[in-house]
Amino acid sequence: MTDIPYLTPLSPDQQRAIGVTEPWPLALADRVRFAELDPLNHVNNVAYLIWFETARVTYFKRVGISTYADNAVEPRIVIRRGEIDWLQEMRADEDYVILTRAVDYRTSSFTLQQEIRAGGTVRATFTCVIVLLQPDGSGRMPIPPHVLEVFHRIDGVEKRT
Template identity: 65%
Template sequence: MTDLPYLTPLSAEQQRAAGLSEVWPLAHADRVRFSELDPLNHVNNVAYLVWFEIARVAYFKHIDLSRYDDASQEPRIVVRRGELDWLKEMHADEEYVVTSKTIDYRNTSFTMLQEVWSGGTRRAAFQGVIVLLKPDGSGRMPIPDEIRAHFHDVDGVPER
């Protein structure tokens, strides 16, 4: 996997070369750093949450939900609930790919699926409910039509 660019959206060809079982709407490669290890030289559980958050922010920018540059105009994006499955341990300097896509939505919230892959093996999976709030935080904000279109056209969420 060493030919993959880090923290850059991967093409379908690059995703296949990394051993992903399917092509995802957004995938980023990186490697395990020493600071992410626990005393047993395994990746610390918290590191996975950070990896998923980095990928979520990249996903939100990628779909133009938020650029994170004008809090007075952009929705507040809140992780309402999350469930993480640690499937197989990881070690120092291991290269990995974090994938992200939306799998369902409602009026003001959507469910994302994210996974960590390394060596063609799924190592962790996160499923989270994301809620959009108005920029001032005064209440929920409907998902914009162009974002819903992305969920259908790119992520493959069935039409409601």
């Protein structure tokens, strides 16, 4: 992935160039850093969670959920539930891509699916339920219509009836 930009959303063509046959709404490439290794010289489990978070924040900004600039009006974004599967170890200097998309939603919550791929294989997956709360935390906030439009048009989530 030497000519693929790190931590910059990849276009569908860039995703295909690195082996993602069905492009996702968000893909970020990066490389394993020495600081992310454990004493056994593979990536520490916590690093995966940080990588997934980096992609989630970028995704939220891109779909218009939050700019993380105005806590007085933007929703509080809470992970209600998350499930991670570590499928194959990763080591120093490996290039990887983090993929992110919405797969389901309700009135004030939605499910995100994420994958980390490297060397042509899925190394870890993370599925989480995100809840939007009012800026002051007083209750749930409905998903804004412009975000639902992205879920439908770009992520391919089926409209609820």
